[in-house]
Amino acid sequence: MAQHILNAVALGSVYLVFALGMALAWSTIGILNFAHGATFMFSAFTAHVVTQHVALPMPAVVLVAVAAGALIATLTQVLAFGPIMRRATDHRSAELRILIGGIGVAAIPLAIAERVTASAPFGFRGSTYQAQVFEIAGLRMTTTVLVIVVAGIGIGVGVWRWLATSRQGLALRAIGVDSETASLMGVDRSTLALGTMATAGALAGLAGALLTFQLGAIAPASGDQLLIKAFAIVVLGGLGSMGGVIVGAFVLAGAETFVLAMNQGTWVDAVSFGLIFAVLLLRPQGLFGRKEVRRT
Amino acid sequence: MRVPHRWRRLRRATACALVAVAAVSMSGCDAAQGGIATEEGIPKEIKLLGVRDQTGPVAYAGIGGARGGKLAIAEINRSGFLGDGVKLTIKEIDTAGSIETASAEMAQATADRTVHAIMGPTQGQQAATVAPMVERAQVPTIFTQAGSDGVVINDYTFRATAPMASYYNLATEYLADKGLGDVSVLYNATYPTFAEIGEGSFPKQADRHGLDIVSSTPVQSTTQDFTTPVRSIAGEDPDAVVMLLTEPQSVTALTQLRQAGYDGQVMGTSVQGGGNLKEAGKHGEGVIYPTDFSPALTGEKARDFVAAFQQRFGRKPDVYAAEGYDGMWWLARAIKASGSASREGIKRGLQQVAKEGFDGVMGELTFEGNDMRVPGVLVRWNGTSEELVSGGAS
Amino acid sequence: MIDWYFSHIVLIQSTLTTLLLALSVQVPLRAGVFSFAGVGCYGIGGYIAAIGMVHYGLSTATAILLAAVAGGVVAYALGLLIQRLTGLYLAMATVAFTLIISVLVVNGGDLTGGAAGLFGALGMLDTGHLLAVAAVVVAALTFTELGPLGRRVEAVREDPELASAMGINVARYRRATFAVSGVLGGLAGSMTVLLRSTVTPDDINFHLVVLALTIIIVGGSRSWIGALVGTVIFVWMPEMLAFVGEWEDVVYGVLVAAAAVYLPGGVTGAVVDGYRTYRRKRRETADSPPDAPPPQPAAAAVGGDS
Known part of the structure; x- marks a missing residue:
């Protein structure tokens, strides 16, 4: 039992690291970035290519992926989302076009990675890092899991508190609630948007590196599968609430682990999406969502 | 009478459309020239089409199949296997991971009367979707991979990959x-x-x-x-x-x-x-x-294949390439066996070769109906390459 | 022309079925309901048609009719259940619904064929049938886009509070869009499957949701014409892009992203805007005398013996 809980926490941390960046951009500057999965994948892919030539230790691999993720997200913002937001007349159509823009952008790194790897899984074999297995009180875990749990919860709580207490966090939240009033109050929307997207991309890169260490390898299509789960986690937690994202990630992971532990592996998606469906029926604004912040 | 300008515009548009239609139908006629694939006998050029993924998530299977086929064609043409100066040619068409594209391209391929046979999609559902089409059009089609049910379902569908099971x-x-x-x-x-x-x-x-x-x-x-x-x-x-x-x-x-x-x-x-x-x-x-195939196989045919493949493509062949290669040789043997490269001739030949079986790079090939069976080989991954464990005794 | 038609028949047919799928998402979106239930009903319709033909030997027409009705009923019931949800919460709930359908058919045993799906469900469908169905659907939708009904739908989308203050039963309109999208999804799914002859759980996936949304946004989200334009673009794009060879997907991504940036109203919006600008320019240059249509002399109307 304790082992299952530990596994659920590990899986939840994996989801959390991935969902954090997406949630950050979505709940502050209103960008639901469908290229987040592709950014994640391509950051890991970049680090993979680098480790094929240089044997890097784990922190360096993570750094490469983080830099790659930030770069991809910044480019996405400058070339696609920024122009869409500048040209948009109303918020609603901008949001849909940002979705589509993300879908378009996502196709590009995916196609490149598929072409280069012939869709074969890739990982960081060239890295000097070797996961160590250890046992505490009969619970078996690896150093990778430890890193992910600490990183996931640490960064998750950090981002949550930062948004809640810092001045920039306040400005970002102000944009999330009412962007026009916020810019009248002197918030520079486009600079903040660029910074937020770069941060979100860096988080995607971090997730890419950590997950690839945890899973051994990912494939070009791996990002897509996580994207829908992250979408579910953010909605489950409630849009606009970073605390909700943390809870959402662990709830989803807990449900999935439970179904797998019952050896009903083919029902995992049905149970997790059924759970989300049920939560939304009871709380239409998600677990911790504010009712006022409605985006359509 | 003065024609209102709106009508004038419409007339101009109609004229343009007619010209465009004429151009399209003329180009259609062009395509129908050349060897006709319904005539008996063996022409100098036998045109084949590969309709399979060359891009997208499972492109590796289509690309491997195409490479194996190309290598086989080069050997068949060089050795004069089908008679002096008889040439097999193949053109690959990308189905881009989409069922709709696969069946659209297949419809065009089967409508082209100069195409003698088709190397079909490698992805299971693309193959299952086009399988009824090739029967209606009566074009013999050899699939590789495409392991699902509902692919080899009629006289014109053949598969050069043994089901994993x-x-x-x-x-x-x-x-x-x-x-x-x-x-x-x-x-x-x-x-x-x-x-x-x-x-x-x-x-x-x-x-x-x-x-x-x-x-x-x-x-x-x-x-x-x-x-x-x-x-x-x-x-x-x-x-x-x-x-x-x-x-x-x-x-x-x-x-x-x-x-x-x-x-x-x-x-x-x-x-x-x-x-x-x-x-x-x-x-x-x-x-x-x-x-079904490993570059570690020690049979003479397999060794030659691995060497030739490596020389041409700079890498060891994978199972998809081996299947594409044996599939192409199945076709060549079929044309020789029936003495005709017509669509009907190829179909008869493929069935005849299937009845007898033949030696390929995947070992001694047998068939269940139109579906290939291989002896198979058990291999061990040693961290860098495959090693033979058992099977593949040839 | 005939040759061209026969060699492109699959693309023509799948244009028509994909149009129905896109409409199943566009109809609710036009009323401000961000629902992808139509895609789930596409799966339901596809499986019902395949099961009907393979296991029960239904005729093509019966199978399609059954699929459409089932799609409508399921979507309407879903609409009742989740009518409190709005925006992306609604989108997520309907995506969840769609993905659950896919899990159900994997675990459906012999009835659904499990992971391998069903095959051999080849319906007797030709382009004429598809055109007829699409024409009826489009005609019915045109009716909802024009006149007072069209304005009411617009009011429900733009300002539900105002709409209900004006006496429009907003909730009823929303539920109705669910039913309509279910019927359209059921039609699209059943006809697609009966044309392909196979269906697998893999066919009901998130990419279908993405495709439908992309079609509508790139084509234009306000009228069926936009959906048609988008459908034509995305169904025919692989054919058109074949010449770029191995980098087809990269070009595809660039085009979609560029459309999102540069075509705020989709392709149809851009064409309409372009036409308006053109007209205005023409009018401005031609404002001075000669070409302006002379005011009809009253005499012409009176002295009417030609």
């Missing part, structure tokens, strides 16, 4: 031989080939060979982390684990299985071929799996 008994026999009696199964139940083996053929074979299935754990294609299922498997500590998963899933499951403390034998599938286990590093070493 048909040679998975090599794995079962090996486990029985080595006395690895307690087996846990971990399989992707949303992937048809693996579901078939995991739920159908493997339990039956295991029963026959006296193996005991300790547990059977289904997962989905969307499952990425295996910590929970492998933990229970490691707890059971079986003699062997049968792992039926996709490429990235296999790497993760193996790594996490070893980290969970399991150090017994892992039995995989041909998905592990082509270096897909490299990323598992030391955790992948020692995994055994049955496959």
Whole structure:
């Protein structure tokens, strides 16, 4: 039992690291970035290519992926989302076009990675890092899991508190609630948007590196599968609430682990999406969502 | 009378449209010139089409098949196998991972009367969708991969890939031989080939060979982390684990299985071929799996093929290339056997060759109807390449 | 022309079925309901048609009719259940619904054929049938886009509070869009499957949701014409892009992203805007005398013996 809980926490941390960046951009500057999965994948892919030539230790691999993720997200913002937001007349159509823009952008790194790897899984074999297995009180875990749990919860709580207490966090939240009033109050929307997207991309890169260490390898299509789960986690937690994202990630992971532990592996998606469906029926604004912040 | 200008515009538009239609229908006539694929006998040029993925997530199968086919064509043409100056030519058309594109391209290919035969889509559902079409159009079509049901369903559909289940008994026999009696199964139940083996053929074979299935754990294609299922498997500590998963899933499951403390034998599938286990590093070493072809095969034909392939493409052939190669030789033998490269002639020939079987790079090939069977070979991944374990005696 | 038609028949047919799928998402979106239930009903319809033909030997027409009705009923019931949800919460709930359908058919045993799906469900459908269905659907939708009904739908989308203050039963309109999208999804799914002859759980996936949304946004989200334009673009794009060879997907991504940036109203919006600008320019240059249509002399109307 304790082992299952530990596994659920590990899986939840994996989801959390991935969902954090997406949630950050979505709940502050209103960008639901469908290229987040592709950014994640391509950051890991970049680090993979680098480790094929240089044997890097784990922190360096993570750094490469983080830099790659930030770069991809910044480019996405400058070339696609920024122009869409500048040209948009109303918020609603901008949001849909940002979705589509993300879908378009996502196709590009995916196609490149598929072409280069012939869709074969890739990982960081060239890295000097070797996961160590250890046992505490009969619970078996690896150093990778430890890193992910600490990183996931640490960064998750950090981002949550930062948004809640810092001045920039306040400005970002102000944009999330009412962007026009916020810019009248002197918030520079486009600079903040660029910074937020770069941060979100860096988080995607971090997730890419950590997950690839945890899973051994990912494939070009791996990002897509996580994207829908992250979408579910953010909605489950409630849009606009970073605390909700943390809870959402662990709830989803807990449900999935439970179904797998019952050896009903083919029902995992049905149970997790059924759970989300049920939560939304009871709380239409998600677990911790504010009712006022409605985006359509 | 003065025509209102709106009408004038319409008339101009109509004229343009008519010109465009004429241009299109004329180009249609052009395409119909050249050799007609319904005439009996062997013409100087025999045109083939490859309609399969060259881009997208499973492009590797289509690309491998195309390369193997090209190598075979070069040998067939060079050796004058079909008579002096008779040339096979092939053009590849990309189905881009889409069922609609596959059936659209197939409709065009079958409508082109200069096409003698088609190398069909490698992806299962694309193949199942085009299978009824090739019967209606009566164009013999050889598929590689496309392992699902509903592909080889009529006289014009042929398949040069043996279903994985048909040679998975090599794995079962090996486990029985080595006395690895307690087996846990971990399989992707949303992937048809693996579901078939995991739920159908493997339990039956295991029963026959006296193996005991300790547990059977289904997962989905969307499952990425295996910590929970492998933990229970490691707890059971079986003699062997049968792992039926996709490429990235296999790497993760193996790594996490070893980290969970399991150090017994892992039995995989041909998905592990082509270096897909490299990323598992030391955790992948020692995994055994049955496959229809391995560059480690020692038969003369296989050795020549590997050498020729490496020379032409700068890399070792994978199973897809071997299937494409043997599939193309099946076609060439068919034309020779029936003495005709017409569509009907090729169909008759393919059936005739299938009845007799032939020697290919995958070993002694036999057929069940229009569907290929191979002896199969059991290989071990040593961390950098495949080693022969058993089978493939030739 | 005939040759061209026969060699492109699959693309022509799949244009028509994909149009129905796109409409199944566009109809609710036009009323401000962000629902992808139509895609789930596409799966339901596809499986019902295949099961009907393979297991029960239904005729093509019966199978399609059954699929459409089932799609409508299921979507309407879903609409009742989740009518409190709005925006992306609604989108997520309907995506969840769609993905659950896919899991159900994997675990459906012999009835659904499990992971391998069903095959051999080849319906007697030709382009004429598809055109007829599409024409009826489009005609019915045109009716909802024009006149007072069209304005009411617009009010429900733009300002539900105002709409209900004006006496429009907003909830009823929303539920109705669910039913309509279910019927359209059921039609699209059943006809696609009966043309392909196979269906697998893999056919009901998130990419279908993405495709439908992309079609509508790139084509234009306000009228069926936009959906048609988008459908034509995305169904025919692989054919048109074949010449770029191995980098087809990269070009595809660039085009979609560029459309999102530069075509705020989709292709149809851009064409309409372009036409308006053109007209205005023409009018401005031609404002001075000669070409302006002379005011009809009253005499012409009176002295009417030609």
